Amino acid sequence: MTIRHTARRFGRNLQCHRNVSSAEVMPGWIMQRAVQTLGMDKRRVVMQWLNQLGPFWDKSQQHSSDDWLECNGEPVTDTAIGEAAHCLALGLDRRLVSMDPSAWLSSPLSVEFESGPNRHVDVLNYWLVEAIQTALSVAPTPVRSWDDLAAVARVRFPDLTFSTNSFAPLRGHPFGRGPAERMIALLTVLHDFKNCFNEQGQRTSEGHEIYQQHFTGEKAWFSDSSNTEKSQFNSDLTFPHPARPGETLFCTWHGKVKTPQLRIHFSWPVRANEPMYVVYVGPKITKR
Numbered sequence: 001m002t003i004r005h006t007a008r009r010f011g012r013n014l015q016c017h018r019n020v021s022s023a024e025v026m027p028g029w030i031m032q033r034a035v036q037t038l039g040m041d042k043r044r045v046v047m048q049w050l051n052q053l054g055p056f057w058d059k060s061q062q063h064s065s066d067d068w069l070e071c072n073g074e075p076v077t078d079t080a081i082g083e084a085a086h087c088l089a090l091g092l093d094r095r096l097v098s099m100d101p102s103a104w105l106s107s108p109l110s111v112e113f114e115s116g117p118n119r120h121v122d123v124l125n126y127w128l129v130e131a132i133q134t135a136l137s138v139a140p141t142p143v144r145s146w147d148d149l150a151a152v153a154r155v156r157f158p159d160l161t162f163s164t165n166s167f168a169p170l171r172g173h174p175f176g177r178g179p180a181e182r183m184i185a186l187l188t189v190l191h192d193f194k195n196c197f198n199e200q201g202q203r204t205s206e207g208h209e210i211y212q213q214h215f216t217g218e219k220a221w222f223s224d225s226s227n228t229e230k231s232q233f234n235s236d237l238t239f240p241h242p243a244r245p246g247e248t249l250f251c252t253w254h255g256k257v258k259t260p261q262l263r264i265h266f267s268w269p270v271r272a273n274e275p276m277y278v279v280y281v282g283p284k285i286t287k288r
Contacts (some may be wrong), residue, residue, distance in 0.1 A: 001046060002129055003097055010136040011144070014041040015057040017080060021050040025099070032103040038053065042286050060178045062086050062185060064219070068114035076111060085111035085121040091156070091188035092181055096125040096134065117224060126217060142177070146170040149180045149280075156184075157191040160266075165241035169282025170262075179257050183281065186255035186264055197272035224268070229286040236286075237265070239279040251279050261287070 004014040017023075021032045035046050058078075063069065063086035069076045076082040081104075084094035098104040108122035143149050150167035153160075189210060196207025199288045203211070214221040225237065230252055241247035253268040265280035 001042075001049070003132055004049070004127075006129060006132055007136065011142050012136060012139075013055050015055050015080075016050065017058055021047065057083055060182070062090060062092070062182075071109055072114045073231070081109060081111060081123065084123045085109075085113075087185070088123060089113070090185040092185055093140070094123065096123055096124055098127045100127040101125075101154050109139075122168055123253070124246055134145075141181045143184070144177075146176055146180070149183060152184070153187055157187050159194050159276070160187065160191055161242060161277050163239065163277065163279045166278050167281045169280060173260075173262075173283060176260070179260060182257045183255075183262070183264060186257070189221060190255065190264075190266060190278070194276045201272040222226040222253060222255045225254070225286060233286050237240070239265070242277050242279065243275070249277060249279060251277070 005259060007014045021030075021035075021229040023031050025031050025034050029054055029114065032047070035043055035050075038046065038267040057080060059167075061083060063077070065078055065081055067077055067082070067086070069079075069082035069083075069085060071081050076085075080096060084096050087094040096104075096109065105127055109125050111121050111123060112122070115118045123131050124135070126135065141148075146167060149170075149184065150162075154162055193214075196204045196210060198204055215223070225233070230237065234250075237251050237252050238248050241249050249267055251265040251267055253266055255266070257263070261284040262282065263280065263284050264278060264283070267275075267277040267279070270276050
């Protein structure tokens with residue numbers, strides 16, 4: 001709870017899995033039983049956090065239960081270690097906090113991926129309050145507004161060409177850190193995809209892997225609008241060309257944030273010798 005309080009002082013959240021209260025913390029003892037040994041006031045605060053407040057990282061889980069993630073020879077899919085590693089691979093800053101004593105008192109923790117562009121990720125891990133305070137004091141300030149998101153995106157993704165007003169549709173829309181981080185993850189994939197071409201202008205094996213992982217299938221992060229949507233929302237999906245005054249771009253391909261329904265529209269197809277334009281970041285356009 002001290003670590004949680006320290007994280008909040010720096011504008012960060014200490015997240016846990018919603019099932020942590022039933023996790024075995026020592027042979028024959030689950031977390032809930034261990035917490036019962038605390039005084040009444042402490043017990044109430046801890047259990048309220050573990051059972052109700054969270055925040056729970058699995059509510060906005062980025063990696064799939066189908067992914068294979070391994071650390072120290074053990075599978076870590078659907079665990080905080082696996083989620084932190086997957087987020088880092090997407091450009092989202094994540095660190096871990098471990099209980100002391102435990103089997104995880106080392107840093108960094110090396111996580112192996114079965115597939116994907118980044119097959120090895122080191123995750124920084126902390127278990128001392130002093131070490132966490134030091135790390136948070138020098139960590140980048142978290143994104144706290146849509147303006148912050150726009151500023152971070154333009155710096156972090158130099159190979160994406162954002163139109164002047166690409167983030168304007170977010171104005172007036174309630175800010176959420178979860179959706180903002182999801183957008184950073186989407187933009188990270190687009191930026192990586194834009195750079196997956198060889199000297200001959202052909203898509204690399206890494207590019208093909210990104211395409212298969214994020215641009216195909218029912219759970220794809222990116223997809224094209226349907227023919228009905230293209231017809232019904234033709235004018236809404238047509239945007240001023242960022243580099244050619246008087247011209248337009250018909251941008252039907254988009255990245256998706258589910259809750260709330262936000263979209264990132266960009267030019268398609270992606271080619272080695274052409275800019276990749278991001279023309280719209282905002283609420284879903286094709287709402288019926």
